[in-house]
Amino acid sequence: MTKERCIPSHVAIIMDGNGRWAQQRKQLRAFGHRAGLKAVREIVSYAASIGIKVLTLYAFSSENWKRSSSEVSALISLFIYALNRETKNLHKNNIRLNIIGDVTRFNDQLQSMIFKAETLTKDNSGLILNIAANYGGRWDIMQSVHKITQKVKNGELRLDEITEERIGAEMSMGDFPDVDLVIRTGGEYRISNFLLWQIAYAEFYFTDTFWPDFNQTQFDNAINEFNQRERRFGAVLTEELTC
Ligand code: IPE
Ligand code: IPE
Numbered sequence: 001m002t003k004e005r006c007i008p009s010h011v012a013i014i015m016d017g018n019g020r021w022a023q024q025r026k027q028l029r030a031f032g033h034r035a036g037l038k039a040v041r042e043i044v045s046y047a048a049s050i051g052i053k054v055l056t057l058y059a060f061s062s063e064n065w066k067r068s069s070s071e072v073s074a075l076i077s078l079f080i081y082a083l084n085r086e087t088k089n090l091h092k093n094n095i096r097l098n099i100i101g102d103v104t105r106f107n108d109q110l111q112s113m114i115f116k117a118e119t120l121t122k123d124n125s126g127l128i129l130n131i132a133a134n135y136g137g138r139w140d141i142m143q144s145v146h147k148i149t150q151k152v153k154n155g156e157l158r159l160d161e162i163t164e165e166r167i168g169a170e171m172s173m174g175d176f177p178d179v180d181l182v183i184r185t186g187g188e189y190r191i192s193n194f195l196l197w198q199i200a201y202a203e204f205y206f207t208d209t210f211w212p213d214f215n216q217t218q219f220d221n222a223i224n225e226f227n228q229r230e231r232r233f234g235a236v237l238t239e240e241l242t243c
């Protein structure tokens with residue numbers, strides 16, 4: 001009997017390589033970002049169809065502001081365009097959309113669109129789609145610490161109540177399971193300040209494929225590779241873990 005494939009509950013993806021994909025085609029970097037949006041659509045719908053519970057996509061890091069103002073504006077315009085165009089569709093497909101990151105740096109129009117999209121989809125019971133925008137793993141730890149210290153200051157929390165669970169609960173996605181699988185496209189082997197706390201026991205999958213070329217088949221390859229891994233969580237494996 002063949003073993004059934006285990007579908008990771010939470011997959012997080014560093015969608016890298018849009019710029020190089022465009023450069024190879026002698027196009028502007030923004031062209032690559034637009035092509036990347038197509039790959040996002042395909043991967044979101046495939047993730048929902050195979051029963052992934054949480055999909056977290058790194059769209060814009062807290063360090064990406066260092067890029068040229070034209071590239072930053074192109075990325076923000078694309079984000080607005082995608083929210084405008086895709087929110088209804090996500091809702092129709094029972095997908096719950098969350099934006100993680102410091103959204104206060106975005107203009108009022110974008111902040112209000114984010115709020116509307118999250119509110120519209122908040123009760124959906126299908127795939128949870130987190131888009132990391134102006135996100136940094138260090139920022140996330142810092143904002144959790146801020147919330148906790150505020151509670152201590154207000155007398156709502158004692159020092160001995162600051163546990164790992166408590167810190168984790170105040171992080172972005174504190175109410176979702178930890179990440180099982182991190183995928184990075186684009187050939188780099190680094191985390192680039194993406195999730196830090198939430199990946200403590202994640203498996204990593206790196207591919208040279210540029211994000212605009214990442215498709216269902218490649219996603220399947222990553223999940224198949226994940227199925228070959230033996231997750232031990234620090235213990236000595238005595239029997240096969242179920243997923
Ligand atoms: C990832 O692609 C998208 C963002 C960081 C917004 P890049 O724009 O980093 O593409 P490369 O790595 O330069 O090819
Ligand atoms: C990470 O890619 C950020 C996103 C994919 C959104 P970068 O292209 O910004 O990462 P570095 O600069 O190569 O580390």
Ligand code: MG
Pocket residue numbers: 016017018186
């Ligand atoms: Mg890059």
